[in-house]
Amino acid sequence: MTPTSSRQEFIFAGGHRVGKLAQDLFPGGTEIEHDPKNFDGMIETTRQLIDQGADVIYEATFKSRNVLIRADILVRNGDTWDLYEVKASTSVKPQHKPDAAIQWYVIKDHLLLDRAHIVHVNNDYVFNGELDITQWLAIEDITDEVLELQAGLDQNLESMNAMLSQGEPDIPIGPQCDDPYECDFKAYCWQDVPSPSVFNLYRMNGSKKFKLYHEGKISYADVCGEKLTKTQQLQVDSALAREVYIDREAIRAFVDSVVYPINFLDFETFNSAIPKFPGQKPYRTAIPFQYSLHVLHADGEIEHREFLADEHRDPRAEIAQKLAEDITAEGSIVAFSQATEKSIIRRLAAESAEHEQTLIAMDDRFIDLLIPFQQLMYYHPDFNGSFSIKSVLPAMFPDDAALDYKALDIQAGDMASMIYADLDRVDDDSERQKIRASLLEYCKLDTLAMVMIWQELGKIAEIS
Ligand code: SF4
Secondary structure (H helix, E strand, O other), rough: OOOOOHHHHHHHHHHHHHHHHHHHHHOOOEEOOOOOOOHHHEEEEHHHHHOOOOEEEEEEEEEEEEEEEEEEEEEEEEEEEEEEEOOOOOOOOOHHHHHHHHHHHOOOOHHHHHHHEEEEEEOOOOOOOOHHHHEEEEEEEHHHHHHHHHHHHHHHHHHHHHHHOOOOOOOOOOHOOOOOOOOOOOOHHHOOOOOOOHHHHOOOOOHHHHHHHHHOOOOOOOOOOOOHHHHHHHHHHHHHHOOEOOHHHHHHHHHHOOOOOOOEEEEEEEEEOOOOOOOOOOOOOOOEEEEEEEEOOOOOOOEEEEEEEEOOOHHHHHHHHHHHHOOOOOOOEEEEEEEHHHHHHHHHHOOOOOOHHHHOHHHHEEEEHHHHHHHOOOOOOOHHHOHHHHHHHHHOOOOOOOOHEEEEEEEOOHHHHHHHHHOOOOHHHHHHHHHHHHHHHHHHHHHHHHHHHHHHHHHHHHHO
8 A cells, every 4th residue: 555545445455454364263264366357266266165175265256146245254164154244343334234135145045054244343352462353353143134134135136137227327316425435426426516515514414405405405505595504604605705704803812822832733643443552442542653743933933843653663652752852841732623632642641651741731731723713713715614724724825835735645634544554564665764754744734734824813813
């Protein structure tokens, strides 16, 4: 994986790794290699393994009634077989059951099946330095649900086959386009939805958005007469008039509340399915591995400090120490949406006896740069109902190439997190250094963005 791999590719690779590790629940099996040019060969190899008396098969491949499936793990159980489908989620989700049901539907034409299970990540598991697969993964028996679902499958498959033999189905867009996953056809089906539209309205619930959409109220002009919240109304008015809204008094009070030197701070963390460090729980313990810090002094001088952990070591002790050294002893600490930064520092304090007091003392010094935007002291029509730094920055500085996230290899925090979580698996040193440089560049822009936004608010506050 590289910084230019897509978000989907990272998610897929993470799921694949969980699937591979889950095979150790039933060791000694044989995996059917994926060969997209030869599905018949995969089916034949599966058949041969069964005939030869294999007890465990990974990615067993079968076809029946025009449906091809690959079962994650098949385990012989006397004269019958048990099916295990592996999911990287932390529980059995509703969509997992039809998935297992279709596997059962196909396999039962070839083998006698006994039980169907979902294997998923147990997020209560606490890593102690060595991954215990039997504790890290949980197995749930869903045989009853899978059997119940068999009844409707013939008809479902028939209607799907009928649909495939006809033209494009005429189904309007709806909540199904994003739930449970974003649909691959969204760019096509949503091509006529203008931007901005009712779907950009701040914190409007999904069913209300679709109700308005299906009533033909799609653009901001269409929703003018609707009952909207204060933020939604400002969003619509500002977009239609193409005007920036400024509450100068409120901005002035906000700017005056900040104390120099100002520490603009941003962390990156990773939080993966497969824990790496002692005390870490799958998906539940966010491990901070990087920060960027711009310090703005009262005389206008700006310093930049940063930390990016060695990808092979637990970063927590080192990041706590470096942070205690880098944050100035006095002055405000500014974060954009401060809850994340504050909770990371509290956790680091709890884990670091040496720096506990220094880190705890930082808590009261935080100021949230999100407040001027979330509390509507400043609203730009191009925010489009989003107050994330990725929306605020380009709206306030549309022509500044140095502030363009799109020019970076890494453009979002979740990508930085997924890339770092995989970095210790990159063998090529020069490639690893390139990725580290991209991570530093990305995090640095997050805090530089805060400095620029802060200075802009300062200029607004100064106008009398
Ligand atoms: S985007 Fe996907 S789910 Fe939505 S209407 Fe199109 S095909 Fe259906």
